[in-house]
Amino acid sequence: MPTPQPAAARAPEDRPRYRDPAAPLDARVRDLLSRMTLREKVGQLNQRMYGWNAYRRTPDGGFELTEALHAETDRFEGLGALYGLMRADAWSGVGHGDGPDAHDGAALAELVQRHVVGRSRLGIPALFVEEVPHGHMALDGTVLPVNLAVGASWDPGLYERAAAHAAAELRARGGHVALVSALDVVRDPRWGRTEECFGEDPHLAARLAEALVRGMQGEPAERFAADRAPVVLKHFAGQGATVGGRNSAESELGPRELREIHLPAARAGVRAGAAAVMAAYNEVDGLPCAGNRALLTELLRESWGFEGLVMADGLAVDRLARITGDKVSAGALALGAGVDLSLWDEAFTRLEEAVDGGLVDESAVDAAVTRVLRLKFRLGLFEQPYAACAPPPPERGRALSTDLARASVTLLRDDRRILPVRTAGVSRIAVVGPQSATSAHQSGDYTAPQRPGTGASVLDALRDLAPPGTEIRHARGCALTGGDLSGVPEAVAAAAASDLVVLVLGGSSARTPDTGFDANGAARTVVSDMTCGEGVDLAGLRLGRAQYALLDAVVATGTPTAVVLIQGRPHVLPDTGDAAVLTAWYPGPWGGEAIAEVLLGHAEPAGRLPVSVPRSAAQLPVHYNHKDTEYGGYVDESAEPRHAFGHGLSYTAFDYGPPRRDGRTVTVEVTNSGARYGRTVVQVYLRRLITASWPRTLELCAFEGVGLAPGERRTVALPLELEGVGGTVEIRVADSSRAALAAEPLVLDLRA
Known part of the structure; x- marks a missing residue:
């Protein structure tokens, strides 16, 4: 099929109206839709393949397109959307050497887009949809602190600037649409995706969702600027309420709980102009969100006036076959409920069958295609389908990441006023613990591989920032998981011989190639140090066994101790004696700098808790905004959290x-x-x-x-x-x- 002529090369009288940049946007959409076959329309509603399967490296270091991409574009004479072209992680198997980086990502995107436009009879470009959970999840993308750390900053303005930087990186690489977790509210911190939440409070989450939309998308306008990206807000709705903190488990949500706790962030994001939302995996009163018309159409569109796109979560539409009996009717149910764009499902590829069989009217297909096309026109893809903005300076991204990390460090306890470290009387500092000398576990789930030398651990930063003449000793002590105590004596010796101990404990969401994955990328077989992340739910909220032994042994030396927690959820910490305790959540690669600055008093502990910290998992739930009833305590334990929502100490009063x-x-x-x-x-x-x-x-x-x-x-x-x-x-x-x-x-x- 010959490549369609660019619009500018045609005489104006020969140019279809949808090709006219001066025509009203809605008129362009209507004109294009009127020219499409049902097969082409269905193709616009599918996001079937994984982007990393669309290309491979050539011996000369370039890229070539795969047979899989050719087959996918042949199927519908084009491509509606492509997920994860730039994604790099253990699940995709993409890393440095075989994936697109900051130097050639835009070239790969252009190569794919030229093929899609050329294969389409009407020259319709594809949407490139990318994960941007805490920065663009691509090689050389700036990694920001996770959402829970953003929540701890209580600083929407700072987050808005960081989100704008992430959008500019995405668009400079040729990406278009950002998938960002913003709507889940923590109700049970045993859930492995707690790190993706802004916290337990709907108002805090709403203000940060607004900031995300403003930062990513810019001011509401018909067209997106070249360095701004439409946002898909995840997940709509109530996914943080799954029973037992288990991923994708059932939820027990009444309409009031849904309205008061789980919808305010989505409502705020919609009011701010969010381009899209993602229907969640969970069910609400027995009906999965992807098939829930009351949620996606009656509430979202008719009551709230949302005019944007609804995307299904990965393989969620196919799951509806459990209700409908087969995938053809599952696709019809999701489309009728309000889903516009699928993700990896087979069901939406069979919408032609659903229309022919009378399961859904073609007008429903047209309505969904209209929303997909409208987003493409708002992005200006018919005039400029390739990357059209210069990449922002990497040093700006590092500065914003560090600023967010610094703002999220939260001082939970310091009865003896151990912090900030006083230069007088502290000349020997022991830096110990499994998180002390690595930045590999500071970045959370959904993080692309980092180049060697990227980031700064707490040990690195203290060596750089401590006053001249300060002796820094280091001992790992133990691993993040397991009960091996062989390294504890060395750590205790270093602690006993020092004036101060910085004990860095915590968890990890870092995946490895040995991790077993579900079909949607969630961790199925947890390996190595993983204690958090999608599919990594905990029953007890405890750290690795050896970490508690190390904590007890270090505190027992009597040396003043500052405990630093690097974690994706509030883990249970026993009584720490007189030790100071602060949490930095997952602060990103450069979080070690932010932590060291706070320890040494170069910066204030500005963070405040976005979640309540329980004394044990047996207390759950412990969120502060429970119903105002006369709660009794437990006979064997306090019913109050160890640290309450909003808590955080300062170095002043x-x-x-x-x-x-x-x-x-x-x-x-x-x-x-x-x-x-x-x-x-x-x-x-x-x-x-x-x-x-x-x-x-x-x-x-x-x-x-x-x-x-x-x-x-x-x-x-x-x-x-x-x-x-x-x-x-x-x-x-x-x-x-x-x-x-x-x-x-x-x-x-x-x-x-």
């Missing part, structure tokens, strides 16, 4: 004045009463007193980070998010959910 109301705004005076600069997060909680249904204990409704110099006082004004709130309520302002329970309330009557 802050005083809060009484809250005052000014219309729909609450004001409060905040004073830095300490001796050094610090940042606090002013948190505004709502407590419903008289209401039509049983209330929650507290609900976060506003927050703002405030940096103050010693002695500085500032009046902070926080607009209240009170949509749908009525009756008599209390407003409580504090620096954590636990402190809010004792804070002076401001009573408002919203019944008028």
